[in-house]
Amino acid sequence: MSDPSPNLLNVPRLLFDLHQANRIAQSIYGCLDAREIANRVTQELVEQFNCRLARIWLVERQFPHLKLVASSGLYTNTDGCFGQVPMGAFKVGKIAQNRVSFLSNNLADEPWVKDRDWAIHHGIQGFAGYPLATPETVVGVLAVFSCEPLAPEFLEILLSLCTTVTVALGNALEFEKSQHSKSAQRSPLNLPSPMLSDRLAHILQRVPLKLVGTERSLPISLTYLFLRLAEVVQQLNCMTCSLIYEQEFAILRSIVPVSEAIALEENSLQDSFLPHEIEHISFASTCLGGRLEAILDSPQTILQIALQLPYAQEPNPIRVRVNMRSPALQFAFSQMVVAAGFSLCVTPSKKIPLISDRSSLIYESQYVVWVQHDSPIIPKTVKAKIDLETNPRQLRQAIETIMGGGIWGIEDDTQTQPTLSVREREVMKLLTQGLRDRQIANRLYISESTVKFHINNTLAKLKAKTRMQALYQLMQNGWFDDRR
Incomplete structure (x- = not known):
């Protein structure tokens, strides 16, 4: 069989890279710390795609420059000569300013490279720089360096990954901005901390708040969840709230109006009605030994949302x-x-x-x-x-x-x-990277016939007719997923 056209993408390699990129996307799911997101992405690019160096810069709005917030691989410090890059300066600044990506597999020969000797010394060949941008604004720049030419399959996946990273960073930056805004409105540090009822009243504004029982100081974890729930129900046009202190539990109960258009039969609600924050609060409350309930009352026009949290949490032994x-x-x-x-x-x-x-x-x-x-x-x-x-x-x-x-x-x-041997898994994993039998043999220091033997064994165990079927089964069942 003749070699496939060099212009066509290697499908097994593309599937494997897509699988790896999906794991990176999962690792930043729900994270609201921009630096943590950037660090996870650069670290995973180095570990999963063998990049020599991966970096992310974020745009600082108060100054016209980019700030390096994550660096993994060859360098991990973020305060070097590229720690701050003015907009339009160097290749990174131009990528951000012009919102145009740049790719090269001959980095040392590029005229814009500041230090060709550095690229030659470290054997850097491939470079890819992408703007992390939405239609409205630029969030930052992602750049990767590789000792091998960057494969077109990887570049396709990297472009898609940049979209996911942009959304995650955008959400995190908006969250941090809102937190800074709230922090600026808080009381001076030399004043005593307000009680929970005072803070709830500030969030709920004109919503009537009833206090039942003797108020007491709560751990910060409980206070945070109560305040988050108050923010959510306030957005849902809450009618009234009650803060109840019982012997073992503190409870925040709220009543929210539900229009007939979204009220359903059998006391159920459309998933789109309640914000996603409710799920996070529910999960966190369960971890603390409490619970969150949402009950639709007859005639299905009023929703009761109650968060109950215990004062003390006992650690679980197992x-x-x-x-x-x-x-x-x-x-x-x-x-x-x-x-x-x-x-x-x-x-x-x-x-x-x-x-x-x-x-x-x-x-x-x-x-x-x-x-x-x-x-x-x-x-x-x-x-x-x-x-x-x-x-x-x-x-x-x-x-x-x-x-x-x-x-x-x-x-x-x-x-x-079926259980695959260590060698069978190694051979199949190298197949996903687009290597031929002879290349796999050289990589593992075995004969080409031994490579074919392991592949045929794997196909027989999986009852697969082709290598592509076997690779698909293994990927679907997570055989190449080494995430901890």
């Missing part, structure tokens, strides 16, 4: 780790773990139960709970199987059963996913 491919499922099962009475953990350990749908992580724990939702096949080594209809009580039973040495939810006729 820690559980959740690592899902989808951010929505990550959120849902993290919330379920807390609702089941466990503590969330992010550090991998053989002794810590793992809830996941990623095949690449099943060796990280002795107690794997597999989430089955898009395929009837499960890995052979898992000890428990749950699905999207599992409730917190069942999850607790599953984890307690497997930690006691048993198996939960796996029937004898359950289809199991």
Whole structure:
């Protein structure tokens, strides 16, 4: 078979790069710290795409310049000679000013390069610079440097990733701006801190607020959630609010009008009615041992929203780790773990139960709970199987059963996913990078016939007819997903 046209994109490589970029997008989901977002993106570009250097500059509105906020790879400091770049100066400043991307695979030969010897010394060949811009404004600039020529597949994915990063940074910067604005309106530091009822009254403005019980000082975590809920219900034209202090709980109860156009039968609401912040508050309250309820009262024109939080939170003794491919499922099962009475953990350990749908992580724990939702096949080594209809009580039973040495939810006729050897996984992963059999053999110091042997073994295990089918199955089941 003749070689494919060099003008065509390498489909396996494109799929793999898309998979990696999706993981970067997931890592910044919900983050409202602009510097943290920038740091995560540059670090992932270096680790996942083998970039020699990745940097992000953000536009500082009060001054006409770009400020370097994240640098990963060859340099990690952000206060060097490119720490601040005036708009229009150097290539980075021109990218921001003109909102035009720039690509090169011969960096040392470019006339605009300030220090050609630096590029030659470090073997830098590829450079890509993209403006992080919306139709209205420029947020910053993303630049990557590589020791190898930048593949067209990577450049396609990087362009798409820049859009995601721009949106995330824009949201974070708007959030930080609003926080600074609120901070400027607060009382001087030498005055005593106002009680929660005073702060709620300030947010709710003309909404009647009723205080029930003796007011007491609350931890900052509880105070924050109550204030966030007050901001949300105030946007929903709240009719009245009550702050209630009981013996073990503090409760903020509000009444919100619901128009007939969005009121539905059987006491349910359209998902679009309540802001997304409600989900975040609900999850955080669950982590603190509380709960948030939204109840539609008859005749379905009034919505009661109540946040109940305990004064003291007892730490849960058993820690559980959740690592899902989808951010929505990550959120849902993290919330379920807390609702089941466990503590969330992010550090991998053989002794810590793992809830996941990623095949690449099943060796990280002795107690794997597999989430089955898009395929009837499960890995052979898992000890428990749950699905999207599992409730917190069942999850607790599953984890307690497997930690006691048993198996939960796996029937004898359950289809199991074949286990690939380390070498088979290495060969298949190199295939996703567009390498040919001979190149893989050279990379792994094995013969070309051995490479074909491992590929044929993998196809047989997966019952795949072609390499493309096998790669698709492996990607869908997270075999190449090394995220921790």
